[in-house]
Amino acid sequence: xxxxxxxxxxxxxxxxxxxxxxxxxxxxxxxxxxxxxxxxxxxxxxxxxxxxxxxxxxxxxxxxxxxxxxxxxxxxxxxxxxxxxxxxxxxxxxxxxxxxxxxxxxxxxxxxxxxxxxxxxxxxxxxxxxxxxxxxxxxxxxxxxxxxxxxxxxxxxxxxxxxxxxxxxxxxxxxxxxxxxxxxxxxxxxxxxxxxxxxxxxxxxxxxxxxxxxxxxxxxxxxxxxxxxxxxxxxxxxxxxxxxxxxxxxxxxxxxxxxxxxxxxxxxxxxxxxxxxxxxxxxxxxxxxxxxxxxxxxxxxxxxxxxxxxxxxxxxxxxxxxxxxxxxxxxxxxxxxxxxxxxxxxxxxxxxxxxxxxxxxxxxxxxxxxxxxxxxxxxxxxxxxxxxxxxxxxxxxxxxxxxxxxxxxxxxxxxxxxxxxxxxxxxxxxxxxxxxxxxxxxxxxxxxxxxxxxxxxxxxxxxxxxxxxxxxxxxxxxxxxxxxxxxxxxxxxx
Numbered sequence: 030x031x032x033x034x035x036x037x038x039x040x041x042x043x044x045x046x047x048x049x050x051x052x053x054x055x056x057x058x059x060x061x062x063x064x065x066x067x068x069x070x071x072x073x074x075x076x077x078x079x080x081x082x083x084x085x086x087x088x089x090x091x092x093x094x095x096x097x098x099x100x101x102x103x104x105x106x107x108x109x110x111x112x113x114x115x116x117x118x119x120x121x122x123x124x125x126x127x128x129x130x131x132x133x134x135x136x137x138x139x140x141x142x143x144x145x146x147x148x149x150x151x152x153x154x155x156x157x158x159x160x161x162x163x164x165x166x167x168x169x170x171x172x173x174x175x176x177x178x179x180x181x182x183x184x185x186x187x188x189x190x191x192x193x194x195x196x197x198x199x200x201x202x203x204x205x206x207x208x209x210x211x212x213x214x215x216x217x218x219x220x221x222x223x224x225x226x227x228x229x230x231x232x233x234x235x236x237x238x239x240x241x242x243x244x245x246x247x248x249x250x251x252x253x254x255x256x257x258x259x260x261x262x263x264x265x266x267x268x269x270x271x272x273x274x275x276x277x278x279x280x281x282x283x284x285x286x287x288x289x290x291x292x293x294x295x296x297x298x299x300x301x302x303x304x305x306x307x308x309x310x311x312x313x314x315x316x317x318x319x320x321x322x323x324x325x326x327x328x329x330x331x332x333x334x335x336x337x338x339x340x341x342x343x344x345x346x347x348x349x350x351x352x353x354x355x356x357x358x359x360x361x362x363x364x365x366x367x368x369x370x371x372x373x374x375x376x377x378x379x380x381x382x383x384x385x386x387x388x389x390x391x392x393x394x395x396x397x398x399x400x401x402x403x404x405x406x407x408x409x410x411x412x413x414x415x416x417x418x419x420x421x422x423x424x425x426x427x428x429x430x431x432x433x434x435x436x437x438x439x440x441x442x443x444x445x446x447x448x449x450x451x452x453x454x455x456x457x458x459x460x461x462x463x464x465x466x467x468x469x470x471x472x473x474x475x476x477x478x479x480x481x482x483x484x485x486x487x488x489x490x491x492x493x494x495x496x497x498x499x500x501x502x503x504x505x506x507x508x509x510x511x512x513x514x515x516x517x518x519x520x521x522x523x
Contacts, residue, residue: 040143041108046099055107056090060136066110067093069103111140206427206469213429213466213500267291274298281336284311284353289340294521296414300330307355315357325357331368331416331517333360360519365395367405371514375507382498387516404494405518410487414521415461417479417495420513422506423470429500430467432479436460437492455490474508
């Protein structure tokens with residue numbers, strides 16, 4: 030033969046049937062008719078055709094003749110498929126014939142060419158990666174994708190279609206949550222810029238993004254100290270309103286003549302046991318007639334007490350006596366004090382700001398709560414410490430929530446339950462505001478907080494109430510709880 034591959038590029042040829050043509054030639058070399066494979070529309074055809082090979086030393090080739098013409102538009106592929114075999118057998122004696130050796134070499138060359146052609150359509154490693162990884166397939170696991178393993182040196186079974194679809198869905202949810210969080214941040218920044226300090230009256234320098242109180246004073250210019258841990262008071266902090274929480278303990282300085290008249294106002298910020306103790310064994314004398322004690326307790330959230338130092342004298346020649354002590358003056362004795370709770374769930378629909386409706390009155394020293402108003406009315410003029418908490422559920426979406434303390438002002442002879450319309454009804458306006466962004470999760474709750482000092486002016490009917498608004502497109506619920514949704518109000522000065 031001696032002419033294999035001398036002028037060949039491929040070992041296959043394709044045609045399109047026209048419904049009339051029966052003969053289809055091919056020009057690549059084969060060794061017998063069994064080396065030719067014919068397929069029509071992807072299916073191998075073994076009957077209804079005849080393969081005629083050309084003869085000659087320059088190459089064989091041949092023609093495939095169908096008994097029935099292939100249909101019009103049919104895909105006809107004629108290809109060489111060499112089977113693993115030898116064409117000649119060499120005996121033990123005598124010299125092999127040259128043409129037999131040449132024919133065997135032609136067959137090997139053709140077979141290697143077909144292998145090389147087949148490898149051209151297979152996945153192959155690039156040259157730099159040949160010694161770094163293996164293309165061995167893992168065990169069959171139906172429906173799973175093939176992925177590189179974590180080491181990058183082999184293939185392993187990856188996710189199935191359901192897991193891939195779930196990952197795509199999670200990616201969409203994550204993208205949506207990120208966009209909503211970004212929008213919430215923008216709304217928070219806008220709210221911060223739009224917030225007017227005069228609207229808050231008694232509260233200054235609020236950081237809504239982190240819900241931190243940077244530094245604030247009541248309207249009498251009394252500094253407010255937010256103290257979450259144990260605190261030893263300093264003489265220079267006299268006149269401060271001290272807010273304690275997390276079971277904190279406040280230690281007062283030694284009672285002495287030099288500190289005579291020093292005064293602190295202490296507020297229980299979260300309802301855990303708050304204790305006030307005097308240094309060096311100085312006793313605390315409650316003005317309500319209770320027994321002297323070294324430890325004065327504030328067990329209920331919102332309890333307020335003034336502690337005043339009396340460095341009286343009783344010793345020889347005017348020296349300090351044993352009657353030098355601190356006096357405890359509970360603010361509840363001059364009131365008013367109002368403590369409200371929301372213990373049942375309440376729907377807060379989207380698209381509006383809704384009043385929180387209180388279903389339990391824990392304490393109302395002066396009968397100020399108005400259930401029709403869902404707030405407190407007819408307050409005496411002065412300054413009031415406000416502490417509001419709302420138990421808000423955490424879901425799979427970020428929510429921007431705003432708490433407002435609204436104040437009724439400008440009323441004349443109205444009933445105190447005005448809505449901003451009608452003669453003498455007065456106008457409800459934002460007095461204090463707190464903004465927060467909830468986290469993402471399930472089965473958890475986020476407590477929204479609003480604390481500050483509110484001002485009630487003299488004259489006319491007045492009132493305070495709490496309103497909540499959120500950014501979710503669906504209705505949210507205040508969680509049911511006997512402790513975690515509250516509205517506490519204490520008068521702290523005139």
